[in-house]
């Protein structure tokens with residue numbers, strides 16, 4: 365039996381911190397036995413270093429439909445309350461409990477009693493039976509005794525459990541350093557269930573019309589409108605204001621219940637994640653507008669980069685904006701202006717990511733949204749999409765071509781950087797088990813390497829939008845401060861007070877997942893390259 369409760373950092377949730385991929389399949393992933401046994405095994409596999417996203421489907425697929433909801437709630441709630449339950453457990457036993465299997469089983473029992481309102485006798489009996497099935501019958505007396513003690517006064521123990529955060533101490537400490545004012549609300553917010561948001565494909569319909577379709581399907585949703593203001597130095601309009609609308613569902617809903625989901629009319633995407641594509645797109649338009657007034661030359665080919673693109677959520681959003689016929693499109697011309705020309709005659713979009721399996725998910729997403737290359741060609745949008753599997757710390761555009769010039773080629777870069785994903789713990793509560801303190805430093809170094817490699821590939825006057833879903837300053841505002849200190853040709857584009865999202869930082873804005881109705885903990889900073 366293993367004697368520690370510390371998780372390996374290997375194979376941390378996919379889209380984020382650096383990891384090594386040598387993780388062996390966990391022996392705990394054999395899915396048989398009762399629902400509780402399977403949930404306990406899944407939690408043990410997560411403690412072995414497997415991410416929730418890699419073990420959730422095998423768990424749910426192994427169950428009858430009638431059991432899936434309970435298993436899902438049991439697993440996710442145990443993960444959300446994990447560290448608080450572990451602390452409570454330490455106060456309940458006379459002697460320290462070291463065996464991971466026993467601790468995990470008791471935590472699963474506690475969740476049923478304190479958070480899921482499972483009847484006492486069922487919670488205790490079934491959990492003890494699960495312990496027997498997993499072959500540590502030697503601990504059933506202890507498990508039984510602890511659960512009975514809690515069942516006598518659940519509200520007292522629930523209060524105790526809710527009192528502090530449910531994070532590893534190193535992370536709570538760092539959040540206290542970074543966000544002392546927001547600390548209590550933030551750490552409580554991170555244990556809650558995140559709301560479900562939809563992005564509506566603006567190339568196909570409006571948010572208002574899709575809200576009506578949802579009502580028709582008896583799904584209630586509110587329109588959420590985020591306003592962004594930023595000052596573009598060399599644009600004729602100094603302050604750019606843009607509005608981003610999405611939908612927040614009143615209840616989490618299976619995607620196949622959403623009208624026309626399979627036809628690509630809507631996508632599940634956090635509201636704060638929906639800011640990325642409109643901001644970089646608007647900045648790109650500001651650049652092209654500025655150049656247009658300089659040269660009157662609009663017969664131009666634009667090249668843009670999505671630097672860490674998989675599974676393609678923000679890439680698809682950007683393509684939706686580029687494909688729509690409204691003023692967010694570079695190819696749009698006002699109907700009543702015969703003289704007007706589009707801002708771009710042709711657009712090349714390169715998307716890179718270093719994980720081949722995740723790149724497959726880009727193709728799946730684009731297929732559902734009718735945004736594959738053939739779709740773009742049929743729509744006569746003149747957009748050439750190139751998806752590349754490459755390491756953004758080293759990749760150079762055109763490096764493999766004979767005629768490579770090493771000239772900067774990109775007019776705009778979206779860098780949705782790998783990060784510790786501490787801003788999305790509500791959706792991926794396994795992060796609070798899988799991350800280690802060392803990940804912060806390692807991730808910050810990776811981010812700096814990517815920035816360092818991509819920046820020379822951005823044209824003078826071009827924009828780079830740096831995005832993370834982290835709430836740690838080292839990966840965000842401090843990363844940006846360090847970057848501009850070492851890059852004299854980087855100008856910070858300030859977000860103005862018109863922004864109704866996030867907290868202004870010395871560079872960029874930070875969203876915190878405090879409010880149960882708001883989006884995840886994203887960070888945004890917009891940089892422009894000045895003339896060399």
Ligand SMILES: C[S@@+](CC[C@H](N)C(=O)[O-])C[C@H]1O[C@@H](n2cnc3c(N)ncnc32)[C@H](O)[C@@H]1O
Nearest residue numbers: 379672673674675676677678718755756780782
């Ligand atoms: C935050 S996720 C991107 C999410 C994506 N932009 C979206 O909206 O769906 C970060 C991505 O960076 C990728 N990544 C991590 N290290 C990388 C590297 N060195 N080079 C390229 N991509 C990397 C990961 O595979 C992951 O897909």
